[in-house]
Every structure is written in C-alpha cells, then in structure tokens.
Amino acid sequence: MNSAIAFSHWGRLGALTLSALLFVGSQAQAQTDPLPSWNDGPTKQGIVEFVKATTTQGTPTFVPSAERIATFDQDGTLWVSHPMYSQVMYCLDQVPALVEKKPHLKAVEPFKTVLSGNREAIAKLPMKELEEILAMTLSGMSVDEFNTQVKAWFAKAKDPRWHRPFTELSYQPMQEVLAYLRANGYKTYIVTGGGQDFVRVYSEAVYGIPPEQVVGTAGVTNYEYQKDGEPFLIKEPKLLLNDNNAGKPEGIHLMVGRRPVAAFGNSTGDRQMLEYIHSGKGARLAMLVLHDDAKREYAYGPALGLPDTKVGTFTQALLAEAQTHGWMVISMKNDWKRIFTFDE
Amino acid sequence: MNSAIAFSHWGRLGALTLSALLFVGSQAQAQTDPLPSWNDGPTKQGIVEFVKATTTQGTPTFVPSAERIATFDQDGTLWVSHPMYSQVMYCLDQVPALVEKKPHLKAVEPFKTVLSGNREAIAKLPMKELEEILAMTLSGMSVDEFNTQVKAWFAKAKDPRWHRPFTELSYQPMQEVLAYLRANGYKTYIVTGGGQDFVRVYSEAVYGIPPEQVVGTAGVTNYEYQKDGEPFLIKEPKLLLNDNNAGKPEGIHLMVGRRPVAAFGNSTGDRQMLEYIHSGKGARLAMLVLHDDAKREYAYGPALGLPDTKVGTFTQALLAEAQTHGWMVISMKNDWKRIFTFDE
Numbered sequence: 027m028n029s030a031i032a033f034s035h036w037g038r039l040g041a042l043t044l045s046a047l048l049f050v051g052s053q054a055q056a057q058t059d060p061l062p063s064w065n066d067g068p069t070k071q072g073i074v075e076f077v078k079a080t081t082t083q084g085t086p087t088f089v090p091s092a093e094r095i096a097t098f099d100q101d102g103t104l105w106v107s108h109p110m111y112s113q114v115m116y117c118l119d120q121v122p123a124l125v126e127k128k129p130h131l132k133a134v135e136p137f138k139t140v141l142s143g144n145r146e147a148i149a150k151l152p153m154k155e156l157e158e159i160l161a162m163t164l165s166g167m168s169v170d171e172f173n174t175q176v177k178a179w180f181a182k183a184k185d186p187r188w189h190r191p192f193t194e195l196s197y198q199p200m201q202e203v204l205a206y207l208r209a210n211g212y213k214t215y216i217v218t219g220g221g222q223d224f225v226r227v228y229s230e231a232v233y234g235i236p237p238e239q240v241v242g243t244a245g246v247t248n249y250e251y252q253k254d255g256e257p258f259l260i261k262e263p264k265l266l267l268n269d270n271n272a273g274k275p276e277g278i279h280l281m282v283g284r285r286p287v288a289a290f291g292n293s294t295g296d297r298q299m300l301e302y303i304h305s306g307k308g309a310r311l312a313m314l315v316l317h318d319d320a321k322r323e324y325a326y327g328p329a330l331g332l333p334d335t336k337v338g339t340f341t342q343a344l345l346a347e348a349q350t351h352g353w354m355v356i357s358m359k360n361d362w363k364r365i366f367t368f369d370e
Numbered sequence: 371m372n373s374a375i376a377f378s379h380w381g382r383l384g385a386l387t388l389s390a391l392l393f394v395g396s397q398a399q400a401q402t403d404p405l406p407s408w409n410d411g412p413t414k415q416g417i418v419e420f421v422k423a424t425t426t427q428g429t430p431t432f433v434p435s436a437e438r439i440a441t442f443d444q445d446g447t448l449w450v451s452h453p454m455y456s457q458v459m460y461c462l463d464q465v466p467a468l469v470e471k472k473p474h475l476k477a478v479e480p481f482k483t484v485l486s487g488n489r490e491a492i493a494k495l496p497m498k499e500l501e502e503i504l505a506m507t508l509s510g511m512s513v514d515e516f517n518t519q520v521k522a523w524f525a526k527a528k529d530p531r532w533h534r535p536f537t538e539l540s541y542q543p544m545q546e547v548l549a550y551l552r553a554n555g556y557k558t559y560i561v562t563g564g565g566q567d568f569v570r571v572y573s574e575a576v577y578g579i580p581p582e583q584v585v586g587t588a589g590v591t592n593y594e595y596q597k598d599g600e601p602f603l604i605k606e607p608k609l610l611l612n613d614n615n616a617g618k619p620e621g622i623h624l625m626v627g628r629r630p631v632a633a634f635g636n637s638t639g640d641r642q643m644l645e646y647i648h649s650g651k652g653a654r655l656a657m658l659v660l661h662d663d664a665k666r667e668y669a670y671g672p673a674l675g676l677p678d679t680k681v682g683t684f685t686q687a688l689l690a691e692a693q694t695h696g697w698m699v700i701s702m703k704n705d706w707k708r709i710f711t712f713d714e
Contacts, residue, residue: 092580169623213582226627236436237627238557238582247623249616249642257646259623266610266624272593279513279591279603280610281625283570283581298593302601 060206062363063199069313069361072354073203076311080287081210087309089287091211096288096311097241097278097299098204100218100225102340103292103315104233105196106185108324112192113220114156116179118148120163164221165245165263172261176227190368193232198369199362200290200315204233207288215286217278218242219270219295223261241281243269274299290315293327293339300353312353314344319359322369404550406707407543413657413705416698417547420655424631425554431653433631435555440632440655441585441622441643442548444562444569446684447636447659448577449540450529452668456536457564458500460523462492464507475506508565509589509607516605520571534712537576542713543706544634544659548577551632559630561622562586563614563639567605585625587613618643634659637671637683644697656697658688663702666709 064070079087080094101107121140124131131137136155139147151159167175185192204214216235218225222242229235246264251257269277275298278286288311289296289303296314304312317340318329327340334341348355358365408414423431424438445451465484468475475481480499483491495503511519529536548558560579562569566586573579590608595601613621619642622630632655633640633647640658648656661684662673671684678685692699702709 092574095582222624223627230436238439238625240627244624247620249619249646257619257642257649259619275593275601275603276591280566280588281582283567283584298601302593305601 060209061199061202063202065361065363067361069354069356073206073311073313076288076309077206077210079309089308093284093287094207094210094212095215095282095284095286096207096212097215097217097286097290097303098200099274099291099293099296099299100216101220101292102317103290103296104200104204104216105192106323108317108326111220112183112185113224114160115183116176116224117160117163119179119183120175121159124163160221161245161263164224165261168258168260169223169247170258172223173227176224180228188366188368193228194368195366196232197315197358197362197365198367199365201233203290204235208234212288213239215278215282216240216242217269217274217289217299219274221245222267222269241269241274241277243267243273270295272298275302278302287311289313292317294341294344295339297344297347300348301351304351304353312348312351313356314348314353315356316340316345316358318357319362319365322365323358404553405543405546407546409705409707411705413698413700417550417655417657420632420653421550421554423653433652437628437631438551438554438556439559439626439628439630440551440556441559441561441618441626441630441634441647442544443618443635443637443640443643444560445564445636446661447634447640448544448548448560449536450667452661452670455564456527456529457568458504459527460520460568461504461507463523463527464519465503468507504565505589505607508568509605512602512604513567513591514602516567517571520568524572532710532712537572538712539710540576541659541702541706541709542711543709545577547634548579552578556632557583559622559626560584560586561613561618561633561643563618565589566611566613585613585618585621587611587617614639616642619646622646631655633657636661638685638688639683641688641691644692645695648695648697656692656695657700658684658692658697659700659702660684660689661702662704663706663709666713667702 061070061073079085080089082088098104101111118140121137125137125141132141136151136159139151140159164172180191180193183192184190185195188195207214214235216225216229216233216239218240220242222240222244225242226237226240229237229240243265244267246262246266247259248262249257250260267273267277267280271294274296278299285306286303287306287309289300290313291300292315300312300314304310316329317324317326319325328342328345334343345355405414405417423429424433426432442448445455462484465481469481469485476485480495480503483495484503508516524535524537527536528534529539532539551558558579560569560573560577560583562584564586566584566588569586570581570584573581573584587609588611590606590610591603592606593601594604611617611621611624615638618640622643629650630647631650631653633644634657635644636659644656644658648654660673661668661670663669672686672689678687689699
C-alpha cells in the first residue's frame with residue numbers, strides 16, 4: 027500500500043467518523059428540550075415556533091442571521107426586581123461614603139433620611155429625591171472606579187428574602203430563552219431602564235451578555251486627565267439617555283441601529299419597545315412577563331386585580347394592550363416549571 | 371474484531387486524520403501573508419507582532435477574546451476623504467429636495483449659495499453654515515426613509531477623481547488589517563466623526579462591520595406615530611453625541627463599554643481615541659495613517675511640511691505626539707504596496 031492510498035483511506039475513514047459524530051450530535055440535539063424549565067403550552071410553543079419560523083431557510087418568515095436581534099428588559103423580566111431594584115439598594119448603600127466625602131449633605135434631605143436607616147421613611151421618599159440620590163451616587167468617579175465599587179457591592183450584598191447574592195436571582199426559564207435564541211444565531215441584548223454602566227458590570231457573568239450588548243439609562247462621561255497625565259473617563263451627574271418608555275426604541279436605534287425581531291418586557295417602561303418591535307414586518311415575538319406567582323416569587327401588577335392607579339409599572343391597560351396586539355403573556359405561575367436554579 | 375474495537379480503531383484514525391488536517395491547515399496559514407498589500411518593514415511587523423502578542427496564551431500580553439476590541443476611524447483612515455467627505459457631498463446634494471419642501475430657504479444663506487452650484491463659493495462656506503446644512507439634510511425624516519435615501523445616493527454618486535462609487539474607495543491594506551484582526555478573534559468597530567446613521571448604511575457591505583459596531587456622531591431620534599398608528603423613529607436636528615476628539619473615547623464608553631486594545635486614526639479628531647487606547651495596560655496598538663502619497667492618493671497634512679495653521683486636521687503636533695507616545699505612523703507611500711483593489 028503506497029502512501030497516497032493510505033492517505034486517501036485515512037481521509038475517508040476520518041470523514042465517515044466525523045459525519046457519524048455530527049449525525050449523533052444533531053439527533054441528540056433534536057431530542058433535547060431547549061426550554062426544560064417551561065411547562066408545555068401555548069407560551070412555550072410560541073417561542074419555539076417563532077425560532078423555527080425565523081431560522082428555516084426558504085420560508086417568507088426567515089430572518090438572515092445578521093438581523094436576528096432579540097432585546098430583553100432586565101428588572102422583572104430576567105431577574106427579581108421586587109420589592110426594590112438592586113440598583114436602588116446599591117445607591118442607598120453608597121450614601122454613607124458619599125456623605126463622608128461631602129459632609130454638608132449629612133443634614134440635607136434626602137440624605138438625612140437615608141442615613142437614619144428608617145426603612146419606612148426611605149421607602150416613602152419622593153421619586154425626585156430618589157433620583158437625586160441616584161445621580162449623586164452613580165457619578166463623580168471614573169468608570170473604572172465605578173466598576174470596582176459595583177463589583178465589590180455585588181460580592182457582598184444579599185437580597186432580603188432568599189438571602190442570596192442578587193446575581194443568583196435570575197429566572198432560569200429566561201436564561202433558557204437567552205441560550206436557545208443564541209444557539210439559533212440570535213444576538214441577545216439587555217435593554218434596561220437601569221444604569222447601563224451598572225448592568226454592564228455583571229451582564230456577562232450572569233447572562234452571558236457582553237457589555238457592548240447592554241443598552242441602558244446612560245449619563246454623560248467626560249474625558250479628563252489625572253495629575254500624572256493618564257487619561258480617564260469621569261461619570262457626570264447629567265443624563266444622556268433615559269432608557270425607559272419611548273427611550274427604549276430610541277436607545278435601541280442609537281446602540282444597535284436595526285429594529286430587533288423579538289422583545290421581552292414586564293412593565294409599562296417596556297411598552298414602546300414591544301410595540302416598535304412587534305410592528306415590524308415579518309415574524310415577530312413580543313412577550314410580557316406577568317408576576318402572578320406569590321408563592322415562588324411575587325404577585326403584583328394586574329395579577330392582583332387592582333385598579334391601575336394603585337399598581338405602578340405593570341398595568342391592566344398594558345395587559346389589555348398585549349391582548350389586542352397579540353403580544354404573548356408569560357404567566358410565571360403557569361408557564362414556568364421552576365423559577366430559580368436553586369428551586370427544587 | 372468486535373464493534374467496540376472497530377469503533378475505537380475508527381476513532382483513532384479519525385483523530386489522527388483530523389490533527390493531520392489541522393497541522394496542514396496551520397502550516398498553510400503560516401505561509402499565507404495576512405497583509406499582502408503591505409510592504410515588509412517595521413509598520414507591517416508592528417501589526418503582526420501585536421496580534422501575536424495579544425493572542426498567544428500564557429504570555430503576559432495575552433488578551434482574552436471578549437476584550438479584543440479594535441476601533442477604526444473611517445474618513446482618511448479606512449477610505450478616501452479628500453478633498454471633501456462623501457457625507458458632505460451627500461448633504462449638499464440633498465439641498466434641492468430640501469428647498470422644494472421648504473421654499474422659503476431658497477433665498478436664504480447658505481442654501482442660496484449651494485443652489486447656485488458655484489463650487490468655489492460652496493467650498494468657502496464657513497463651518498457654522500455647513501453644519502446648518504448638515505443638520506437640516508440629516509433630519510426631518512424617519513430612520514427608514516433616511517436609510518433608503520442614503521442607499522440610493524451611494525448607488526449613483528461617483529467621486530470626482532476616480533469616477534467610481536465611493537464604496538470602492540476603501541484602502542485595501544486597511545481592509546486586510548480588519549480581516550486579519552477578525553480572523554484573530556477581534557471585534558472591529560468604526561468610530562467615526564461622521565454620522566452614525568449615515569455610515570451604518572454601508573458599513574456592512576464595505577467593511578463587513580455590522581451597524582451595531584459603528585459608533586459615530588449621532589442625533590436625537592423621537593419615537594412617534596404615523597396617522598395609521600404605526601410607530602416610527604424620526605431624526606431630529608439635535609446633537610446627542612459629537613464623536614470627535616474627546617467625544618471618541620466618550621462614545622466608545624457609551625457604545626462599547628470597554629477600553630479597546632487597538633485603534634487606528636489619521637487626524638486630530640482621533641487624538642484622544644489613540645491616547646485613551648494606547649494608555650491602557652498591556653499590549654496596545656495605536657496607528658496613524660499619514661497621507662503622503664500625492665500620486666496614488668493625496669499628500670496633505672504634515673507630509674507637506676506646512677505650518678499647523680494651514681494644515682487642517684492632521685497636524686505636525688499630532689505627528690510629534692505619535693513619535694513621543696510610540697504610536698506607529700503608516701506611510702501610505704512607503705508602507706502600502708497598493709492602495710485600492712483597482713490598483714494594478
């Protein structure tokens with residue numbers, strides 16, 4: 027047997043082995059449920075059918091891979107945000123350090139109330155005063171210092187109910203949707219009303235979403251120099267992009283530049299994003315997470331049947347709009363087999 | 371021979387064949403020059419050594435693939451921008467249609483001068499009046515209408531010297547750098563002083579860079595509704611991000627969220643981007659394209675030895691700074707074997 031024949035023989039066997047492996051692989055994949063934490067039903071089916079419709083070549087609903095963009099609100103959509111956003115807790119926790127640097131704030135509202143530790147009084151602070159705390163504690167340092175501070179806080183902070191790091195409180199069924207979409211060529215974005223710089227600190231570790239795929243409420247930064255001439259970016263207390271309501275489609279245009287084909291939200295702040303994405307041509311997926319599971323997570327918003335004036339950010343009106351437009355509603359109670367990785 | 375042995379035998383042969391193929395593959399790659407349009411010399415070597423340094427595991431200069439971000443200015447760095455930016459030509463070409471919609475502008479400067487067709491007078495318009503033309507012709511329509519208009523213009527417009535579509539005037543050596551970096555796990559971004567929405571129209575076709583990887587000067591958009599209730603985004607004549615000078619590192623932080631490790635520019639508008647990126651820790655690459663090839667492209671800026679007051683955007687001071695900081699200077703004349711794909 028000469029070496030040319032030997033090579034061709036090897037090559038053939040190699041090719042056979044490889045295709046056998048690929049065949050076994052695709053069989054195994056077809057049999058694996060990509061959404062094991064979802065109960066069977068129209069919601070789960072809606073997601074699977076959307077993915078099939080947009081990834082099957084030669085169909086009118088096919089979406090080229092470059093255009094497969096899916097956007098996810100974060101708080102209340104990908105992880106727990108009730109009763110208080112973790113970012114607000116972070117900002118309140120920064121107040122003592124802020125007052126140490128700026129002692130005159132000690133006797134000034136709303137800082138005085140925060141320092142008192144009186145939880146009831148803190149919970150009652152008007153939105154304007156809360157925004158002042160946010161602006162002051164999320165600015166005045168370099169972007170690198172801010173990253174370090176946020177990382178350090180998440181390493182220690184625990185949520186008051188489960189006594190676990192906030193980063194363990196993402197919804198497992200939504201993690202599966204993220205992974206399922208990515209496995210089908212989708213680029214997944216977080217589009218959050220929360221701070222863009224804040225969410226970027228942990229988005230990669232928690233969701234596998236890199237910083238450049240996080241669109242959020244963003245402040246101005248200024249390019250400045252340290253005394254030794256090193257340049258740095260300082261965070262200013264000035265709003266550049268309010269990534270809520272109409273700010274979501276506007277922020278998506280600024281940061282992504284194309285209209286996504288799938289969007290997930292849970293509150294009135296997500297209304298325009300869902301509307302914008304769902305009104306595009308072709309197959310579209312718009313989904314609203316309904317918090318109706320008082321036992322395993324929380325029941326709030328329309329699940330309680332309260333009038334909209336008492337409800338906050340997820341209203342009966344939004345739920346009605348979802349039904350009118352054909353956005354799908356995810357019932358945490360009925361659609362999710364488990365909510366957290368630590369659920370039994 | 372039982373089937374277990376047969377399988378293991380196949381498996382071994384398969385593995386051997388695969389590694390033989392990979393070995394042949396890497397040999398072949400090592401022999402292929404990734405930068406064939408570059409002359410050998412320290413500039414080309416600098417690029418190749420940077421890529422090796424940042425992609426060789428176990429070295430102190432290794433950069434994890436998620437952090438491999440490279441940013442490129444566009445005009446004058448990736449394609450011809452002399453004697454006039456194509457975007458300015460686009461805006462001037464839109465003036466007749468603008469005046470048709472708003473007839474009162476016909477007798478008003480600077481629109482009157484543009485309509486006169488007097489090239490000398492147009493070239494002398496002060497920057498403030500030029501900015502007024504840009505703001506008026508780049509706003510007042512939906513983002514979808516704008517995309518369509520820009521696409522239609524590029525399909526017809528030709529540059530005055532080579533009489534070719536502008537999209538054929540990218541520099542082949544820079545296209546090779548883009549491809550070489552991407553083949554080594556880099557995400558390539560355009561960071562342009564030009565309009566973000568404008569450049570996004572052709573960035574994918576011309577450079578293989580998707581819209582979401584274009585950072586540029588951006589205006590405000592507003593989320594509005596058509597009469598039939600369809601939502602759309604309208605472009606407003608209001609600046610959100612001036613992506614020049616300090617605006618480049620600020621824009622990179624806003625849109626990318628990490629400090630890149632490589633940057634390419636050609637003018638004073640790129641100074642802070644090069645400085646910011648080069649001052650980061652670890653292996654860094656900062657390069658300036660010097661327009662010193664009067665025959666094949668243009669010679670302008672410091673190549674002419676003129677005082678900075680007469681030079682415009684690429685100054686002797688910038689060149690001196692490059693030498694001080696160790697940013698590499700690309701001489702179009704000496705470093706590039708060919709400039710355009712249509713060069714012989």
